[in-house]
Amino acid sequence: MEVFGPNELVEDVLKRDFCIGCGACVNLCPYFKSYHGKTAMLFPCTLTQGQCFAYCPKAEFDLDAVSSSLLGQPYDGSDLGSVLEVLASRAGEKAQAGPVQAGGTVSALMSFALKTGRIDAAALTDREDLIPVPRLVTDPEEVLKCASSKFTAAPTLAALNQGRRDGFKSVGVVGTPCQVMAVAQMRLNPLDKEGFTDAVGLVVGLFCTWAVDTRKLTALLADRLDASGIRKMDMPPPPSELLVIDTGQGKVEIPLDEIRPLVPTGCQICPDMTSEWADVSVGVMEGKPEWNTLIVRTDKGRELVEEASKAGVLVTEPMPEKNLSQLRTASMNKKKRALARAKDRRVLNADDDGSRSALRIQDEVLNKILE
Numbered sequence: 001m002e003v004f005g006p007n008e009l010v011e012d013v014l015k016r017d018f019c020i021g022c023g024a025c026v027n028l029c030p031y032f033k034s035y036h037g038k039t040a041m042l043f044p045c046t047l048t049q050g051q052c053f054a055y056c057p058k059a060e061f062d063l064d065a066v067s068s069s070l071l072g073q074p075y076d077g078s079d080l081g082s083v084l085e086v087l088a089s090r091a092g093e094k095a096q097a098g099p100v101q102a103g104g105t106v107s108a109l110m111s112f113a114l115k116t117g118r119i120d121a122a123a124l125t126d127r128e129d130l131i132p133v134p135r136l137v138t139d140p141e142e143v144l145k146c147a148s149s150k151f152t153a154a155p156t157l158a159a160l161n162q163g164r165r166d167g168f169k170s171v172g173v174v175g176t177p178c179q180v181m182a183v184a185q186m187r188l189n190p191l192d193k194e195g196f197t198d199a200v201g202l203v204v205g206l207f208c209t210w211a212v213d214t215r216k217l218t219a220l221l222a223d224r225l226d227a228s229g230i231r232k233m234d235m236p237p238p239p240s241e242l243l244v245i246d247t248g249q250g251k252v253e254i255p256l257d258e259i260r261p262l263v264p265t266g267c268q269i270c271p272d273m274t275s276e277w278a279d280v281s282v283g284v285m286e287g288k289p290e291w292n293t294l295i296v297r298t299d300k301g302r303e304l305v306e307e308a309s310k311a312g313v314l315v316t317e318p319m320p321e322k323n324l325s326q327l328r329t330a331s332m333n334k335k336k337r338a339l340a341r342a343k344d345r346r347v348l349n350a351d352d353d354g355s356r357s358a359l360r361i362q363d364e365v366l367n368k369i370l371e
């Protein structure tokens, strides 16, 4: 993987408006900061190679190199990535109840992982009004405070970097696919640092088709609701075409036609819908709003799901074939759209003329996906 420095990160990602505000470049040094969903470099830095560039999911992300190093197999462009099992799931009787998004699988697994010592901290996403806020949580009882989806792109990985800096040995992280891509790069020690240890103990990925820019959403909603009262946001499955915001004093419905223009440019070149580099990935389940879709990807993920189920913290069922088939199609469509757009914008597999890419993929795999 080619690694450049902060100036190239500014040129390739911030100036091209590809930044998704994931927080992977924040809390590494004094220079990159995130404020209300926007990431900026505050002071010049002359490093020619930096962790900021190396971790960024929008700068020289080489799908094949990550797959080969992390999973020991080439990137094959399959719809869901590496999969051991796909299940339907929800939090079990022994899980703490709280304001979860769907089945509560994510909060149940993170709380269980903390309780059983699999991780010593969890990097999660809280919310203050409409602003998503990274949180490093060590108490299993605190996990539910960060439950439910903030549909705004969030700097969650700033909390992961903080945890690594603070010396936590096994940090769990819940992230969207772009964040999970950044975490994958962190785990590969891209700068070949001596004495490197992987402090990421568990990766729970979310499904994501797109997110919304925090500042733009704040502006859109300014005269429609009091953001300090927001309890929950939801996007019910088609044909609803709505973002529904529960304000505590009633529900405000915003047509998705008004929301789509607020989607950051970075989402348009995002090839991953299901967090392919996670231990387990979790999304909603169409037709069963109190359940999740759960993809088990690694042995670590399988062990966690099995033990959480035995402890009554998680309930699983086989995934209906129809849902699985819809998921595969949606995921493949996102890959096709993203790679076609990245190609059009000339940020895919840039030639050896000194240009840099946002994404890299083997030509034969690209052709297979786009055919």
Ligand SMILES: Cc1cc2nc3c(=O)[nH]c(=O)nc-3n(C[C@H](O)[C@H](O)[C@H](O)COP(=O)(O)OP(=O)(O)OC[C@H]3O[C@@H](n4cnc5c(N)ncnc54)[C@H](O)[C@@H]3O)c2cc1C
Residues within 6 Å of the ligand: 099, 100, 101, 102, 103, 104, 105, 106, 107, 108, 123, 124, 125, 126, 132, 146, 147, 148, 149, 150, 151, 152, 153, 154, 156, 174, 175, 176, 206, 207, 208, 209, 210, 211, 212, 282, 283, 284, 285, 292, 293
């Ligand atoms: C931006 C976004 C887009 C999504 N799009 C889809 C989709 O297209 N299809 C689909 O099936 N599912 C999607 N999801 C996932 C879905 O909304 C639920 O998060 C998932 O089903 C888990 O449900 P749960 O009840 O287990 O979550 P809970 O137990 O309520 O836990 C939710 C977890 O999500 C984390 N979180 C919340 N907001 C963010 C954020 N912005 N960035 C990073 N982490 C966050 C919290 O830290 C919390 O741990 C999306 C989620 C987000 C954040």
Ligand code: SF4
Residues within 6 Å of the ligand: 009, 013, 014, 018, 019, 020, 021, 022, 023, 024, 025, 026, 039, 052, 055, 056, 057, 058, 182
């Ligand atoms: S996408 Fe993430 S790592 Fe890249 S510049 Fe933006 S905040 Fe930093």
Ligand code: SF4
Residues within 6 Å of the ligand: 020, 153, 176, 177, 178, 179, 208, 209, 210, 211, 266, 267, 268, 270, 271, 272
């Ligand atoms: S679509 Fe991709 S880039 Fe956008 S928030 Fe979701 S995972 Fe991140």
